[in-house]
Amino acid sequence: MHELSIALSMIDRIEEEAIRHRGKVRSAQVKIGILSGVDCEALKFAWEIARMGTDLEETELAIEKVALLVRCSACAKTYSPEIQALFCPDCITPVQDILGGKELELVALEIVG
C-alpha cells in the first residue's frame, strides 16, 4: 500500500502550486496510468487520510484513469491492449513503445482567491 506515500507526495506538489498561484485549491485533477503501479481506489482512500490537518481538507480530488496506449512498431496501428497481452491485435508484433498508461501526474488545479 504505497498509495499513502503517493498521496503525501501529491499533497506536497499541490501545496507548492497553491503557494505559487496564491490561492486556495478547490479541486485537483490527477492522471493515473494503469501501468503506474498505483491503485486508484487505494489512492482515494489514502488521500482522505493524508490530507487531514492540511490546507487541502476541502479540496476535491478528481482522478482520471489512463488506459494503456501503444503504437505498433510494425504496422503503426495505435491501440489499447490489456496489460497481460502486450501485442498488436492485427499483426501480433510485441509492444515496444508505450505512449500512455504510465502517468502519475498532477494535471490541473482549480484555484479560488
Next chain:
Amino acid sequence: MTTQPRMVEVRARILKENDVLARRLRERFQRAGVRVISFVSSPGSGKTTFLEKLMSRMAGRHRIAALVGDLATENDAARLARTCTQVRQITTGTICHLDAKMVAGALDGWQLDDLDFLFIENVGNLVCPSSYDLGEQMRVVLLSATEGEDKPLKYPTIFNTSDVALITKIDMADAAEFDRETARRNILSVRPGMRILEVSAKTGAGMQETEDFLESVCVSDT
C-alpha cells in the same frame, strides 16, 4: 482581487521529487563508474540467498557493495556482509518500498569511485517498488519456481518496469510442478522481449550465465 475560481494547468509528475533525486543518483553512479543493479520480488523468492552466492562468486574480481531494504531487522545485511566488506541495511519501518531518498541517505560516506558494482535489494513486495526510480541502471525481477507461473500476470507492472527476469529456485521446478514454458510466456506477455534467466543459488545451476550477464552490463546502460 478575484474570487472567481480559475483553472491552472500544472502538469507535474507526482513523484517529481523522487524522480529528480533518482536522476541525480544515476548521474552520480555513472560519473563514479559504478554499475547499479536493483532486485525486486515477493518476500521469500530468494533475493538474499541469490545475492549471497552471487557476491561470493564476484567478490574476488570486483569491488562490490550492497544496500538491503527491509521493513525490520538487520538479518539480511548480516548475511550479505559475510561476502563483502560494504553492506548497509535500510530499515523502512512501515514503508513497503525503497525510494531514491533512502538510497541516497544510505550511501553517505561511501566512496562510489572505489566500487565496480552496487546491488540494491528492495523490500520484498511485487507492487509498491514499481513506482519508484532508485537511479539504478538495471532492475531485475525475481520469480521463484515455487511461486507459480502466473505471478507475471497477477503483478504485470513490476515485470513491465523491470529489465530482466530471473527465475530462482529452478532446482525446485519439478517438485513444484513449475511449468517453465508457461512462466516464460507469461513474462513475455507483460514485458515483450524481456531477457529471462534461470538460476538455482543452491545447486549453482545458471549462476555462471547470470554472473556473466550482470558483468556485461555497461555503466552507460540505462
